[in-house]
Amino acid sequence: MTTPELPPHIVLYDGVCGLCNRSVSWLLARLRDDELFFAPLQGETAAALRARHAEIPRDLDSVVYVDRGRVHLRSKVFLHAAKHLRAPWRWAYYLRWLPGFALDLVYRLVARVRYRVWGKYEACRLPSTKDRGRLLP
Numbered sequence: 001m002t003t004p005e006l007p008p009h010i011v012l013y014d015g016v017c018g019l020c021n022r023s024v025s026w027l028l029a030r031l032r033d034d035e036l037f038f039a040p041l042q043g044e045t046a047a048a049l050r051a052r053h054a055e056i057p058r059d060l061d062s063v064v065y066v067d068r069g070r071v072h073l074r075s076k077v078f079l080h081a082a083k084h085l086r087a088p089w090r091w092a093y094y095l096r097w098l099p100g101f102a103l104d105l106v107y108r109l110v111a112r113v114r115y116r117v118w119g120k121y122e123a124c125r126l127p128s129t130k131d132r133g134r135l136l137p
Helices: 019-029 044-052 075-084 089-093 100-118
Strands: 011-014 036-040 064-067 070-073
Touching: 011 019, 011 044, 011 075, 019 036, 019 100, 036 064, 044 064, 044 100, 070 075, 075 089, 075 100
Parallel strands: 011 036
Antiparallel strands: 011 064, 064 070
16 A cells, blocks of 8 residues: 655644634634645544654644755744745844753743633534645644
């Protein structure tokens, strides 16, 4: 059995997290190209990517960006994925050289409280008709 080819730029996010869903909606509204796709960490796409990339965590505490086979975690996801956004947001891509350990301190704090502050869905949200093509299972 062959694995279907996945797009080269995929953001994996917690599909039941209110903050994560709002973040994906925010990113979708600011895309400048058709290269960035999204998939829940709970889904088939994430499972297929985990089989290829052992560094993708199994827990839901980290957003993941797979960029042509290279895996970025936590705060670095937003800096690397920014290259797909319209200006001025795309300029954050030039900050990708900032040390991840410092940025991840804030990221981990937000990840710890995200369900309490932004809520949690019972299941992954269904995409709107407009965004359906950008969201993978």
